């Protein structure tokens with residue numbers, strides 16, 4: 195049997211594309227260029243019915259199924275698989291009466307922020323509003339409002355899911371509670387999510403921005419950040435990025451070509467309380483640039499100022515139980531003006547560390563910090579692809595503070611291994627995820643992801 199469309203094109207509203215078709219390559223375009231892929235067939239889904247048809251088609255032909263929204267999180271190539279792209283299905287509907295939003299699989303956070311703002315409401319978006327809201331949430335979702343309101347996954351009310359048998363299902367705390375637990379933090383291994391209802395928070399404005407210090411002051415700044423971080427109220431989130439800014443006109447003159455320690459502050463409380471909490475950080479050194487201000491919550495993306503142009507990256511990440519001055523010293527032995535990578539340290543804690551009313555599968559909930567090391571390179575080619583060794587060497591030296599693995603959303607790029615995914619969950623959580631996967635997707639149809647593999651009948655892993 196061929197992988198080709200057969201009568202699939204007649205059963206979906208969106209395009210069905212094969213290798214060589216006009217539109218096939220553009221349909222695959224996404225943010226992360228590191229993972230090249232060649233699916234057997236691509237379905238540009240316009241909604242849940244297209245997803246049902248695509249999953250059934252894949253089932254009839256024994257094809258694996260991959261899903262892509264924005265391509266910010268591609269880790270496994272959908273080679274020879276059926277890839278469902280969701281960007282056409284991006285509706286967002288806000289219900290102010292119960293402070294929720296329902297959104298389709300292709301919706302990005304900027305759209306949800308935009309639609310919620312007129313009601314004085316906001317979602318628990320991440321640092322980069324161009325990221326897809328569904329996948330971000332399936333992976334937990336660590337945002338700058340998280341210390342006050344928890345992971346994005348903690349605020350899901352309902353999921354519309356097409357499971358491996360091609361059946362559309364409503365998944366809530368009462369309907370298929372095992373799937374509801376697994377999908378919220380366990381990722382895309384359990385089905386294709388076509389819709390998601392999330393709780394919004396009452397928030398119109400935030401206070402925050404960046405304090406860009408000279409890299410030479412990184413030690414004092416990071417030490418002060420850790421000290422401040424121990425006591426700040428949960429309405430405040432702190433993080434830092436160590437990086438050399440490119441010498442380009444688009445970069446503020448004070449930062450061009452400079453090695454910097456970019457401290458980021460976000461507060462959903464009053465400016466005065468925030469300033470009191472970060473006074474020690476401000477005293478640590480003199481910033482080259484200070485962008486801290488009151489802003490509409492729709493501008494939350496300006497705080498981290500993550501890149502928005504597609505790029506290839508090699509990344510490694512680790513959650514830490516704790517951090518102290520020795521942790522800072524260890525990081526600074528690797529990071530510096532000549533390091534190929536940037537290093538990000540995000541503070542966790544607060545509501546992130548509390549299991550929600552309806553528990554979910556988010557791993558490393560009790561960690562204190564998340565460290566993310568990433569190298570961008572121009573184009574994936576045999577000559578230019580970094581092997582990830584320098585990034586891993588830094589994480590290896592952070593062993594004494596390790597919480598055993600990374601938050602799954604921070605496992606990015608082509609170097610993610612099965613062991614990395616397993617280490618993103620505590621052992622009991624992992625076992626439960628594998629049980630649920632085995633019940634719902636015993637053939638591992640959904641394996642183009644941070645894969646939770648099922649057991650086969652002998653109790654061992656089904657190969658992906």
Ligand SMILES: Cc1cc2nc3c(=O)[nH]c(=O)nc-3n(C[C@H](O)[C@H](O)[C@H](O)COP(=O)(O)OP(=O)(O)OC[C@H]3O[C@@H](n4cnc5c(N)ncnc54)[C@H](O)[C@@H]3O)c2cc1C
Nearest residue numbers: 263264265266267268320321326329335336382387603643
């Ligand atoms: C610049 C940048 C900033 C980021 N900031 C944060 C942050 O602040 N906090 C955080 O927690 N994470 C963050 N991330 C990580 C991000 O949340 C994940 O990479 C996420 O998976 C991206 O989702 P996407 O839909 O945009 O990407 P895609 O590459 O389109 O999707 C990633 C994977 O999700 C799965 N998937 C996508 N859609 C569905 C669906 N409808 N049903 C089932 N599975 C699906 C597929 O396996 C797919 O391969 C960031 C990533 C980048 C590149």
